[in-house]
Amino acid sequence: MNTRKPLGRIGELVRTFGSAVAAAAAVERGHRPTNKDLVMLGIDPLHFDRIRKY
Known part of the structure; x- marks a missing residue:
């Protein structure tokens, strides 16, 4: 059994x-x-820049 995968997760x-x-x-x-x-969070940085502030 490989113990690296659970620790990697x-x-x-x-x-x-x-x-x-x-x-x-x-x-x-x-x-x-x-x-x-x-x-890392799955957010495209270019799309993040398009978010408008209210």
Whole structure:
């Protein structure tokens, strides 16, 4: 049995959660999240730039 895959999935989950926290904090501060965080969350950075602020 390969023990690396389950640990890899847990690591991926932790990285995704970290990107979500970083992106949320950036938006809350009024800044743009990094491209790396947006891509990790499955958001196209070009589409993120098109979001209008109300």
